[in-house]
Amino acid sequence: MFGRGSQLVAKSFSRNVAAASFQRRLASTKSLKETLQEVIPAKQEQLKKLKTEHGQASLGEVTVDNVIGGMRGLKAMLWEASVLDPNEGIRFHGLTIPDCQKQLPAAPGGKEMLPESMLWLLLTGQIPSEAQVRQLSAELAEKGELPAYVEKLIDSLPPTLHPMTQLGMGVAALNHDSSFQAAYEKGIKKTEYWTHTFEDCINLIARLPALSARIYHNIYNAGAPLPGIDKKLDLIGNYANMLGFANEDLTEYLRLYIAIHGDHEGGNASAHTAHLVGSTLSDPYLSYSAALYALAGPLHGLANQEVLRWQMAMQKEIGDEITHEKIKDYLWKTLKSGQVVPGYGHGVLRNPDPRFMALQEFCDARPDLLKSPTIQLVKQTYEVAPGVLKEHGKTKNPYPNVDATSGCVLYHYGLTQFKYYTVIFGVSRALGCLTQLVWARALGLPLERPKSLSMDAIEKLIKA
Ligand SMILES: CC(C)(COP(=O)(O)OP(=O)(O)OC[C@H]1O[C@@H](n2cnc3c(N)ncnc32)[C@H](O)[C@@H]1OP(=O)(O)O)[C@@H](O)C(=O)NCCC(=O)NCCS
Numbered sequence: 001m002f003g004r005g006s007q008l009v010a011k012s013f014s015r016n017v018a019a020a021s022f023q024r025r026l027a028s029t030k031s032l033k034e035t036l037q038e039v040i041p042a043k044q045e046q047l048k049k050l051k052t053e054h055g056q057a058s059l060g061e062v063t064v065d066n067v068i069g070g071m072r073g074l075k076a077m078l079w080e081a082s083v084l085d086p087n088e089g090i091r092f093h094g095l096t097i098p099d100c101q102k103q104l105p106a107a108p109g110g111k112e113m114l115p116e117s118m119l120w121l122l123l124t125g126q127i128p129s130e131a132q133v134r135q136l137s138a139e140l141a142e143k144g145e146l147p148a149y150v151e152k153l154i155d156s157l158p159p160t161l162h163p164m165t166q167l168g169m170g171v172a173a174l175n176h177d178s179s180f181q182a183a184y185e186k187g188i189k190k191t192e193y194w195t196h197t198f199e200d201c202i203n204l205i206a207r208l209p210a211l212s213a214r215i216y217h218n219i220y221n222a223g224a225p226l227p228g229i230d231k232k233l234d235l236i237g238n239y240a241n242m243l244g245f246a247n248e249d250l251t252e253y254l255r256l257y258i259a260i261h262g263d264h265e266g267g268n269a270s271a272h273t274a275h276l277v278g279s280t281l282s283d284p285y286l287s288y289s290a291a292l293y294a295l296a297g298p299l300h301g302l303a304n305q306e307v308l309r310w311q312m313a314m315q316k317e318i319g320d321e322i323t324h325e326k327i328k329d330y331l332w333k334t335l336k337s338g339q340v341v342p343g344y345g346h347g348v349l350r351n352p353d354p355r356f357m358a359l360q361e362f363c364d365a366r367p368d369l370l371k372s373p374t375i376q377l378v379k380q381t382y383e384v385a386p387g388v389l390k391e392h393g394k395t396k397n398p399y400p401n402v403d404a405t406s407g408c409v410l411y412h413y414g415l416t417q418f419k420y421y422t423v424i425f426g427v428s429r430a431l432g433c434l435t436q437l438v439w440a441r442a443l444g445l446p447l448e449r450p451k452s453l454s455m456d457a458i459e460k461l462i463k464a
Contacts, residue, residue: 035124040442079266080439081122089354093125097354105133107234112256122435137234143206144229159219163423164296168289170211175285194442200284201434208427213242220417250413260355263432269294274433279448291433292426301425304407305418306342324384331388343404345395355402372412378405
């Protein structure tokens with residue numbers, strides 16, 4: 001959205017904000033809403049200034065390629081929480097994934113940052129204190145139970161219905177209790193939109209684990225009863241518990257994966273969908289339900305299940321004696337049959353995805369994961385695939401994205417139902433999409449309505 005110079009200023013501003021709040025973090029006990037309330041006026045002021053002083057400044061031209069090429073690279077959206085650099089990957093308010101790993105509070109006794117901590121950073125641009133994160137975890141646990149009618153709705157669905165279809169339905173149905181919708185019907189002022197949106201977003205994030213775990217048990221566990229929410233546990237501690245996985249390593253993995261996968265700037269299909277639907281003043285439940293159906297596509301959130309399916313087919317074909325040569329042959333076979341290599345390539349990134357690297361580091365630190373044939377195959381494929389994809393010459397990014405490994409680790413820990421993996425992504429992506437909905441209301445962003453053109457109209461414009 002800005003030039004390189006202003007990006008650097010923004011980065012260093014965010015770093016300073018993060019550093020200052022890091023120093024304050026042990027002392028502060030303000031709630032997430034109070035902290036957010038404090039940071040909103042400065043952002044509103046920044047937007048007003050941008051509009052009045054630079055409203056007509058150009059951020060680049062729009063080419064025919066942009067229009068027919070899925071709007072790749074077109075700078076056309078405001079998104080506050082994260083910015084994606086094609087070479088270095090994602091930064092959340094200026095912080096890289098390793099910065100976040102160092103600074104964001106983990107669970108008691110844990111090492112990996114909590115998604116609650118990431119949510120705090122995304123929403124406020126600040127590093128929360130441990131006390132603040134514990135308070136937020138407690139609030140989410142308090143609000144985490146599903147209403148009975150949603151349980152009934154989910155229980156009535158056939159177990160053959162895709163888990164993502166079920167998740168989207170459950171999320172949409174939660175709008176029965178939407179604070180934003182009720183307040184809007186009463187007629188609130190525009191300046192109050194964000195507080196009700198915030199309430200809905202927190203309620204939705206709180207309820208996603210119970211909803212997602214219920215879907216899991218109905219589909220894969222013959223509707224076995226779920227354990228209740230433990231008020232002393234964090235959001236993902238409860239999610240792992242409700243899924244029926246008591247393994248602490250898996251819980252830590254889920255915390256890390258869900259935190260770093262929570263936001264990837266605004267143009268990706270799920271984030272953009274949430275933003276577009278939210279811009280109609282649809283409530284957060286409906287907006288995020290729509291986003292989940294974008295996430296359910298094979299080029300987006302379904303890739304993690306596709307990777308595992310592809311990798312298992314490769315393993316079956318090449319047998320136990322895996323060599324680089326055999327992987328190479330399989331990669332070429334995939335490409336020559338006109339299929340994509342799942343887990344490789346990206347719409348924006350042009351280097352290995354730092355989220356992939358963070359998950360690899362998680363694996364490297366655990367001998368059981370290092371020994372796993374599935375994880376070994378991920379590593380060996382990474383050693384070969386970029387070269388093959390470069391030689392193939394089509395993809396602009398021959399490197400792995402986060403999905404090249406995310407599902408494989410889940411598989412190792414016994415969560416073997418591939419079709420469910422995108423649901424976990426859906427629990428994660430709520431952090432970023434819902435953050436932006438709150439900010440869109442706080443900043444009073446308008447209805448999104450780009451101009452479309454027919455081919456004839458484009459030709460006419462070119463001739464003119
Ligand atoms: C992510 C993805 C959809 C990005 O698409 P994109 O922005 O259009 O990517 P590119 O601009 O590099 O695509 C240029 C060409 O390379 C091809 N390509 C991209 N990634 C490829 C891959 N992993 N394997 C084979 N071909 C690939 C595209 O299909 C396209 O071919 P086309 O011109 O015949 O249509 C794409 O890389 C992909 O399909 N990857 C595999 C699925 C995946 O991992 N998704 C998760 C993303 S986080």
